[in-house]
Amino acid sequence: MPKKYHITAKVTPLNLDYVYKFKIERGENCINCGRCTKVCIYEAHKRGKGDPRKMADPNTVVCRNCFRCIQECPRGALEKSLDKDFLNIGGSYWKSDMFITLWKQAEDGKVPVTGAGYRGPFTGPGFDSMWTDMSEIVRPTRDGIHGREYISTSVELGRKLNHLAFDESGKLLSKIHDTIDIPIPIIFDFPKDNLSPNVKLAIVRAAAELNTCIVLSPDHITADIKKYIKNIIPIISHKEIDRHSALIKTVRMVALDYDEEILSSLPELQDKIKKIHNVLTIVRVPATKSVEQIVSRLAKNGAEIIHVVADYCGMENDGSAGLNRRLAKDIIRAVHLKLVEDRIRDEVTIIFSGGIAMAEHVPKAMLCGADLTAIDLPLLIALGARLYEEPEKLLLFPEGLDKIAVRTVMHRVVNLMGAWHSQLLEVMGAMGIREARRLRGETGRAIFFEEIDNETFGKLFKKRETANV
Template identity: 45%
Template sequence: MPKKYNIPTKTSPPRFTPIGKSTILDWEGGCLRCFKCVKRQCIYDVYNERTFDVRQMTDTIDSLCKNCLRCVQSCPGQVITKVANAEYKRMGNSYWTPDIIRGQWFQAETGRIPVSGAGYGGPFSGPGFDDMWTDMSEIVRPTRDGIHGREYINTVVDLGRSFPCLRFDAAGHVVGDAPKKIEIPIPIILKDLPLGSLSESVFLAMAEAAQAMDTFMIAPVKEWKPYLEPYKTHLIPLLTEAEIDTHGELIRGVRIIEIQLSDVTEARFSRIRAAYPDVLIMVRVRLGERSGEEALALTRAGADILHLCADRDGNVESGNGTRFVKDVVRSVHKDLVEAGCRNEITLFASGGIAMAEHVAKGIIVGADAVAVDIPLLLALECRLCFRCEAGRSCPVEVENIHPEWGKNRILNLIAAWRNQLIEVLGAMGIREIRRLRGEVGRAMFFDDLERETFGKLFGKRTKRESVGN
């Protein structure tokens, strides 16, 4: 039996006390001095383990507490209260919510899938990826062979072009060289970070993690320093068109390059391919109004991989207002299918990929794989305070991480994501991630349901009216 792919995990505690969701107010006044105080009955032993973090001038109780409220409810003097932590609420933005941030911290520390407890208390639909539901109809029997048991669920994806069809010469031989392909064991690559307090240790942590997972990391060529040389077979240099001519030696040492092409012609691709025949050419497409046409032109011109990029919150500006990355990727995929060339090219999607379920949803709408950025920063303890964007100091000193610690945190996060992906595939009855691509028939889209079902009866309701009703 072939060896099972496995991402090694190692518990990697945070360097700073994490910001807790709520804070405990514990008044001494009114205390009845009970013989058996409720604090001693905390099953997580939080009151004994709490310390005072002098570096951050904070009580560690808020990050240790599991919010079971037992002490609050049981105290006969009612002197213990829990209130929402204002600092927690300030993290991130409307897309990268504090709960998403906290979820990624947990996974990066433990390598485990977060379990939320008894039932789901949130709304059934929302903006972005939350208006898409996956078909989990096979969830009743996934343990037949165990999702993580004997039966393999394959998460390998192929990068590169495919023949549109096979052509044979008179002697029956296939015409032309087989296109070059690279396999990666997970449908995830590490993208250059759009913000962050970055340093050599951050880049090293990412490069080491990419190599350990046998996937790739995109590195802007200006960040390409000698310390990255040992990892170059797992790095994708991001170049402008002008930099292609000045970085020949670098390009010859890697397996994939990513280019930001302003004007794409078949002749241009042919020249690059002739100069670097062993290198796959990925093109970064900033998603917008004309994404479908651009993707088609690039596919016909000879690109091997297209990287469809939305902004960091998954938004795409188009003439009709803002669209979300999953909707734009879905329409690009559909355009390529209708033009009969979807199978010729590999599509990556990036922007707004914040959780494991977004990987599955991105693939269902038509991407082969995704490129992840901000979650990597969250793995390194980032609080998404955006201070670094204003040139201010980082509260968790991301730039000072130890590369080994950073690598382990990233491995933990992606291992937890991959396990969730396997759970989703198992629950959908799919044992091969390549089969998930474009399987929109295995998902439901809130807008489509509204239009097709209730639209006929009541006219189209807005998403806001419908959510939670």
């Protein structure tokens, strides 16, 4: 049995200027009795440093919303209220509550306990309209997190053979392609926003620490980042292969930005790259309306790995704000089904990125048909970044982040992935799936709201409509 992949989390709070869901405030009627310092086990209440007779402002950063101090204050001087700034974060896709989850995961690497007393809807657009079949959850042996069962989360990247061919004497005729294994079905997609050098280096180091990869433009590969070159996938234009030949010699994979010329010239481009160095080629394709046709043509032309990139909310990248744009779930299913129809699905690796915001989106994207996912924004949110969708995408970093030690920033990213990895093990354990690669395209183990809604009510409403006519 191969060694178990384990991500070691380390509690790493960032005492920066976060926005929290609730803010805690101390009123004028406080008599500085100090009772709250005793009842709050998280030490949110402390006496003032300069004058210990007076209480310091409460530290919302460490508050866990247990409300104990509020109940026990003899003067009713403490108040918790919803922070309006917090409610404005995100938008229709990146919900404000997601930020709390990601911040918490990045802090301690643990699976957050959610769902108790949940009063919201159980369905929504995109990934929220699909549920996984966790019928194996009742078996006590099905437990990857606590190590009772061996569950592999590793995935293989590269071109695979549909079948093996042998000659009459039984000699293998097929050429076995090179593949690369990574221990989690997640790679990092380098965020384009201007990042401070410590954040850049920390994210690359986190990728190396996790044994995964990061897609990076050659301009970002500075001397300190070069140390992690085996974990870097440089992204270049197919016209710049010669210019980057020295870099290609040092990496394991290279990504090409898609343009129409690649459709016809891919075999030559891949050969050209392989002559420089035996690396795998990824073609990065925007998730447009015709993405499944493009992916199909690339796969038929020998593509090894195709990276389908939706926008940051997991929507089709067609440049319009139209409501008819497909969401991640439907884009991935369309790509997967097209390749199944063409009988080439098993030959090519599909990476999907865009809108992968929460841990559960990883297994859901895989169930829809992706081999693995790529993430960018959650890496920044883990560092306390706030994202606003309206009126246009805006990402704000907490002040002082550029001064935080690389190691601390790296631990936050590693913690985040630790929490996501644990959740993947939980989902797979509950589904009775022991290998992550077996999640791919297993839609029979998922329930899609639109389908059951149509099955249950479709005929009924169709009849009514007909009767009205």
